[in-house]
Amino acid sequence: MFTGLITAVGEVTAVSQTEAGRELVIAARYEGLTLGESIACSGVCLTVRDFAAGQFTVGAVVTTLDRTHIGAWRVGTKLNLERAMALGDRLGGHIVQGHVDGVGVVERAERRDDAWIVDVRVPDDIxxxxxxxxxIAVDGVSLTVVELPAPNLMRLSIIEHTMRHTTLGSLRAGHRVHLEGDILAKHLKRLAAPLLKS
Incomplete structure (x- = not known):
């Protein structure tokens, strides 16, 4: 479980194909990592398979690759990182599972006064x-949907702090982003589905 509040920006330093899937070595300033712990990497919950000073290794299996754009990550790709919550942590963002629902595409990103306005085209189910x-979680970052200007289009307003401490300040038209819908909305949708059919 995560909060969507990014604690580091890491960088992919090696990519290989192993029996664990697409294996990624990620440089990060984390200390005290443990084998098997979960880290949200640009919104994708991945398991630490190995670690050393200043880096950790994760693997993404085919089902994860099918739902994300991890297959496009290369050496040098920057990632928003968040370690899993500990009991007693503040929940400053919203409940984020690190289970990506789909991939969105940035249609527009531009500065408006003191905000960075980003429009993202989203799949129907999101x-x-x-x-x-x-x-909404975008590349693992807890954000607020400002408005819905058209079907399948959401507008976000990125504050200066988020731009400085995540990768979202570099978003431009055409960039792909991981999206995770709010867990409460997903449960409500599922519970209401039988009622909407009748």
């Missing part, structure tokens, strides 16, 4: 979960 002022 669009159904969105409400203005609701929560």
């Amino acid at each position: 669009d159904e979960l969105l409400v203005p002022r609701g929560s």
Whole structure:
């Protein structure tokens, strides 16, 4: 379980294909890592397979690769990182599982006064979960949906702190991003489905 509040920006330093899937070595300033712990890497919950000073190794299996754009990550790719919550941590963002629901595509990214406004084209199943002022995780970052200007399009306003401490300040038109809908919205959608059919 995560909060969507990024604690480090890491960088992919090696990529290989192993029996564990697509294996990635990620440089990060984390200390005290343990084997088997979960780290959200740009919104994808991955398991630490190995670690050394200043780096850790994770693997992404085919089912993860099918749902994400990890297959495009190369040496030098920057990643938003967050270690799993510990009991008693503050929940400053929203409940994020690190289970990516789909991939969105940035349609527009531009500065408006003191904010970075980003429009993202989203798949149908994620669009159904969105409400203005609701929560969404974008590349693992907990954000608020500012508005829904058109079907399958959400507008985000990125604050200066988030731009400085995550990779979102580098978003441009055409960039692909991992999306995770709000878990409460997903459960409500599932519970309401039988009622909407009748």
